Amino acid sequence: MSLPDITAELAEAVPELRGRLLANQPLADLTWFRVGGPAQVMFSPADEADLAYFLANLGPDIPVTVIGLGSNLIVRDGGVPGVVIRLGRGFNTINVEEGYRLRVGTAVPDVKLARAAADAGIDGLAFFRGIPGGIGGALRMNAGAHSAETRDTLVEARAVDRAGCVHRLTNADFGFSYRHSQPPADFIFTEALFQGRAGDTAAILGEMDRITQAREASQPIREKTGGSTFKNPAGHKAWQLIDAAGCRGMMVGAAQMSPMHCNFMINTGGATAADIEALGEEVRRRVKAHSGIELEWEIKRIGIPAG
Incomplete structure (x- = not known):
């Protein structure tokens, strides 16, 4: 799907802009889950001054969303309205x-x-x-x-x-x-x-190697994953609550709670953002029903559902 192209009107307000404005830029490949719709406008500023100039001249009615490396992020299938800012080489x-x-x-x-x-x-x-x-x-x-x-x-x-x-x-x-x-x-x-x-x-470097080995042994880092899904509630570990609620390996569509580390969600292939988010919400529901504890999302979710 695509969102209305507003790049021309944005560019008109910032004639000295040095960064790039791109309409309906795909975001799925920028996230570790490899899911989600486009950014209505993607802005990559040249440097801090360019970013400040753009924001100072951007209408207050236009939403702004910032993304980084996409490692802890769900972009919903309908895309992200407004401007998505992603910092690059500068x-x-x-x-x-x-x-x-x-x-x-x-x-x-x-x-x-x-x-x-x-x-x-x-x-x-x-x-x-x-x-x-x-x-x-x-x-x-x-x-x-x-x-x-x-x-x-x-x-x-x-x-x-x-x-x-x-x-x-x-x-x-x-x-x-x-x-x-x-x-x-x-x-x-x-x-x-x-x-x-x-x-x-x-x-x-030896300590970094030990950290790498520990991650590879305990986390599904070679999968399409968003890292740790839920924050640890005070006095508890999220993965233990998820496991106790019977959610290890649970699936919604092609989204799965990792059998290796059940506080990690993975896209097993062909999952939608809706699948992944629905899986997370079902896990939250089951954990609340089993333990009375409400898990809080650690993964950031942005955008709108598919229309």
């Missing part, structure tokens, strides 16, 4: 700074941050090897793995709001909690500064 830099710090663009994959830190002999960031996704998503959800979280290493970040204003945020400004941060929903993160400590490159 936000993919990594710079090593004095004092065992790394300044990175938010389009940088988490694994590349971990590798750059290792190469520079900076310890304390290897846990990012175990997080699928990019730095922007890690900031938004306080992503973590192997007993460490984004908040443990973040110094500061930059963001652009819906009005095109640029903000600098300290770690404290994020109000981090488990899988959550508190900056306004319209903030689009553009850059982050991380603090590490002195380390040995070989030892850090």
Whole structure:
């Protein structure tokens, strides 16, 4: 399906735009589930200034949705109305700074941050090897793995709001909690500064290898998956609640709760976004009925159902 083409009217309002505006851009191939409809408009800004210029001149009635690497995302089958912003090359830099710090663009994959830190002999960031996704998503959800979280290493970040204003945020400004941060929903993160400590490159790479092996042994990372589906409720593990409710391996259409790790959903081939989301909601219903605990989605869901 397609959505009305509004790129011409958007372009007219931003004659000095350097980034790209594309109509009805397919999104399925940009997500790890490989499902979903198109973006009505896809915008790839050239850099932070280009992003700010575009947002400052974008009508307030046009919805804006930001996506990253698509690792923890369901795009619904009807597509995403308005503008979908995806940061690219202009936000993919990594710079090593004095004092065992790394300044990175938010389009940088988490694994590349971990590798750059290792190469520079900076310890304390290897846990990012175990997080699928990019730095922007890690900031938004306080992503973590192997007993460490984004908040443990973040110094500061930059963001652009819906009005095109640029903000600098300290770690404290994020109000981090488990899988959550508190900056306004319209903030689009553009850059982050991380603090590490002195380390040995070989030892850090060894730790990253151990993290990789642990993931491969326990998670269906070679499948079409969105990673961890539900947050762990306080005092509980989501996968244990799902297993106890009899949902391991359960299917809706071609969507399945992974038999390997039942807090992971997988597209076994030919699943729709509707299948995947319906499976998640059925799991939530069964867990609530079995344990009285209501699971909260960790995967982000955007767009509209197929018409």
